[in-house]
Amino acid sequence: MKKVSEIMTREVDFVTPLDNVYEVAVKMKNDNVGVIPVCENEQIIGVITDRDIVVRGVAEKRPGSTKVTDVMSDELYTGSADMTAEEAADLMADKQIRRLPIVENNKLVGIISLGDLSLAKESDSAAGHTLSQVSEQRNQIQ
Numbered sequence: 001m002k003k004v005s006e007i008m009t010r011e012v013d014f015v016t017p018l019d020n021v022y023e024v025a026v027k028m029k030n031d032n033v034g035v036i037p038v039c040e041n042e043q044i045i046g047v048i049t050d051r052d053i054v055v056r057g058v059a060e061k062r063p064g065s066t067k068v069t070d071v072m073s074d075e076l077y078t079g080s081a082d083m084t085a086e087e088a089a090d091l092m093a094d095k096q097i098r099r100l101p102i103v104e105n106n107k108l109v110g111i112i113s114l115g116d117l118s119l120a121k122e123s124d125s126a127a128g129h130t131l132s133q134v135s136e137q138r139n140q141i142q
Contacts, residue, residue, distance in 0.1 A: 004081050034050040038068055
């Protein structure tokens with residue numbers, strides 16, 4: 001069973017609470033990602049997703065200068081680099097999240113996504129299960 005440290009993305013761009021929504025959107029575009037962690041003093045305090053920008057930003061007619069902390073998700077779930085891919089997949093399914101920040105001593109060291117899980121041969125079924133759980137539970141909510 002692969003460890004998260006073997007398959008996670010290590011080079012993760014982040015923003016600080018001093019940044020605004022426009023700056024986050026530009027980073028997302030440039031990095032081709034849908035989530036950016038929010039860190040303060042090297043500690044992760046939340047994440048901002050493309051959905052957060054749309055639902056809490058655009059849909060509420062907030063300007064691009066809106067502070068990141070006004071639209072970010074601060075109910076934060078994190079994993080550790082020594083978790084197995086299956087443990088990460090189970091946590092993601094349970095919490096209905098598609099991306100999991102990986103931390104050591106609350107410091108961001110990487111991120112794992114459903115895509116990362118699907119690329120790990122031994123965790124193909126775990127990624128498929130996680131995606132079906134996330135999708136199924138989201139459909140029930142809507």
